[in-house]
Structures are given as C-alpha cells and as structure tokens.
Amino acid sequence: MEKVHEYYQFILPLVIEAGKVMKNVVEVKTELKNNDYGDIVTQYDRQIEEVLIRKIKDRYPTHCHIAEEEMSTKDEKPNLTDEPTWIIDPIDGTANFARGIAFTCVSVGLTINKEQVLGVVLNPYLDELFTAIKGEGAFLNGTRIFTSGCKDINTSTMNYEITIARNEKYYDLYMYRFKHLIKTVAGILAMGSAVMGLCYVACGKTDAYQCDGLYPWDAAAGTLIVREAGGFVSDSSGEEFDLMNPNFLATASEELCQQYLEVEGNADEEREQCLREGKEYMP
Numbered sequence: 001m002e003k004v005h006e007y008y009q010f011i012l013p014l015v016i017e018a019g020k021v022m023k024n025v026v027e028v029k030t031e032l033k034n035n036d037y038g039d040i041v042t043q044y045d046r047q048i049e050e051v052l053i054r055k056i057k058d059r060y061p062t063h064c065h066i067a068e069e070e071m072s073t074k075d076e077k078p079n080l081t082d083e084p085t086w087i088i089d090p091i092d093g094t095a096n097f098a099r100g101i102a103f104t105c106v107s108v109g110l111t112i113n114k115e116q117v118l119g120v121v122l123n124p125y126l127d128e129l130f131t132a133i134k135g136e137g138a139f140l141n142g143t144r145i146f147t148s149g150c151k152d153i154n155t156s157t158m159n160y161e162i163t164i165a166r167n168e169k170y171y172d173l174y175m176y177r178f179k180h181l182i183k184t185v186a187g188i189l190a191m192g193s194a195v196m197g198l199c200y201v202a203c204g205k206t207d208a209y210q211c212d213g214l215y216p217w218d219a220a221a222g223t224l225i226v227r228e229a230g231g232f233v234s235d236s237s238g239e240e241f242d243l244m245n246p247n248f249l250a251t252a253s254e255e256l257c258q259q260y261l262e263v264e265g266n267a268d269e270e271r272e273q274c275l276r277e278g279k280e281y282m283p
C-alpha cells in the first residue's frame with residue numbers, strides 16, 4: 001500500500017493542473033463521437049488526456065493506461081492486466097462542460113492486480129476534490145465523507161441517466177425501468193456526468209446512481225469512492241460489478257441496492273415478456 005500513497009502524491013498535482021485547463025477554457029469546439037450515445041469530444045479532452053498520459057509514462061514507464069479519447073480511436077476493447085493501470089477520463093460530462101454547466105470533472109483511477117486501489121476526481125468549477133485509497137475511506141477536500149445511508153427506496157432520490165435510451169440497444173431496458181422507478185422513488189435526476197453522479201452518492205447528496213453500457217474510465221475512480229464512503233456498487237442485472245463492462249447501480253447502502261435490484265428486475269421481466277410478444281416499449 002505504501003506505493004499507492006506515492007502514486008497518490010504523484011497524480012494529485014497533475015489532476016489539479018488538468019482542472020485548471022478545464023477552468024480556463026476560451027472557446028469549446030465540439031465534435032460528435034463515433035458511438036451510439038451522441039457523445040461529444042472537445043479539444044480540451046484530448047489536451048488533458050495527452051498531458052496526463054505523457055507525465056505518467058515519463059515517471060512510470062512500465063505502467064499501463066486506459067484512457068477515453070485514446071480508446072475511442074481503437075476498435076478493440078482493452079484488457080486489464082495485473083500491472084498498475086491508470087484509467088483516465090480527461091473530462092467526464094463533456095456535454096455539461098461544453099455548455100458551461102458546472103457538473104463535470106477530471107477522473108483518474110488506478111488498478112493494481114486488477115483491483116481498484118486509488119481514485120481522484122476533481123470538479124474545478126465547484127472546487128470539489130473527491131479522493132479515495134482502498135481501505136482508507138473517501139474524502140471531499142480532505143474531509144471524510146459518507147453516503148446518506150438511505151435504506152428505503154421510497155424516500156430515495158436517484159440519478160438515472162435516461163439519455164442512455166438514445167442507444168437503441170438500451171431503449172426498451174431504460175424505458176421499462178423508468179416506468180417502474182418513477183412510481184417508486186421520491187425523485188429522479190439525470191445529471192449528465194457518470195463520475196460526478198457516483199461522487200454525489202458517495203457524499204450523500206443523492207442516494208443512488210444508475211447507468212448501463214459505460215466504460216472503465218466512467219467507473220474506475222467513482223465506484224471506489226462510493227465503496228470507500230460506505231456505499232454499494234452492483235451490476236444493474238444483480239451480477240457482480242465488472243469494471244471493464246460497467247452497468248452500474250451505485251447506492252448509499254447494500255439494503256437500498258437490493259430494493260433497486262428488485263424494482264429494476266420487475267421492469268426487466270416485463271420488458272422481456274413484451275419483447276417475447278413482439279411489442280416495443282409502450283407506456
């Protein structure tokens with residue numbers, strides 16, 4: 001674990017530098033990415049990622065990295081190895097960033113022996129620095145944070161990334177789940193940044209976060225921060241969470257996770273039955 005502290009001291013100033021680049025933007029030029037989500041990329045995503053990777057390579061030439069913009073140019077999915085692997089999202093919530101909405105961040109996670117050991121997330125607009133080292137708790141600006149501890153789905157507020165339904169593969173899944181969730185939970189938000197969404201569960205501002213079909217860089221830092229804050233992370237199907245294929249349900253407590261899995265399970269069953277009968281989603 002000593003090494004992990006060294007890595008933390010190394011990466012923190014780099015993330016703070018990246019946050020300054022985000023904050024000092026002049027003009028954001030957006031391009032549509034080649035995926036099914038309508039995701040966009042800006043010149044700043046590329047700039048921040050290149051600098052982070054270059055500095056990591058200079059200091060730790062044997063370490064691996066998995067980073068959003070670099071991977072988007074490759075067809076093959078990366079494989080996680082036992083080597084220390086830096087998993088980077090230079091700007092999460094790019095659509096928010098491009099519109100000047102302050103719910104966006106830099107995210108860097110680290111795995112060693114395929115295990116998540118370090119997460120650093122900085123929202124430079126709100127000055128929110130979320131950090132976690134495995135086994136040592138989660139922190140906001142250096143102060144220990146905990147989830148809300150919520151154990152009742154009926155009173156819970158969730159962050160549900162309904163935009164995922166733009167992707168045909170998730171349309172029915174997300175619409176059926178929405179129908180069941182909206183009748184159960186106290187409130188639903190769609191905040192547009194997976195990493196910030198996870199961090200807001202960790203610090204108790206929301207009780208649950210749900211998003212399917214994401215990428216390792218959306219999850220590597222944030223899911224560790226949720227767990228270290230006392231929260232729970234599951235695959236939304238109820239299977240064990242898989243960092244390399246994240247479909248995550250992150251909740252304030254394990255009890256709450258079970259309740260969400262039950263409601264979403266009912267929705268998934270209804271969907272499967274309708275699909276068997278050849279019906280598309282109908283409200």
Ligand SMILES: *[C@@H]1O[C@H](CO)[C@@H](O)[C@H](O)[C@H]1NC(C)=O
Nearest residue numbers: 074075076077078079080081
């Ligand atoms: C990942 O592993 C699979 C199975 O071993 C292999 O087919 C694939 O080429 C690997 N991908 C990369 C990017 O190395």
Ligand SMILES: *[C@@H]1O[C@H](CO)[C@@H](O)[C@H](O)[C@H]1NC(C)=O
Nearest residue numbers: 126127128129140141142143
């Ligand atoms: C975190 O620290 C920064 C810098 O000291 C401060 O501006 C900001 O308000 C703090 N944020 C929170 C949530 O305490």
Ligand SMILES: *[C@@H]1O[C@H](CO)[C@@H](O)[C@H](O)[C@H]1NC(C)=O
Nearest residue numbers: 151152153154155184255259
């Ligand atoms: C939530 O409300 C439903 C319907 O009223 C009820 O059956 C369930 O027990 C409640 N859940 C909790 C955890 O209180």
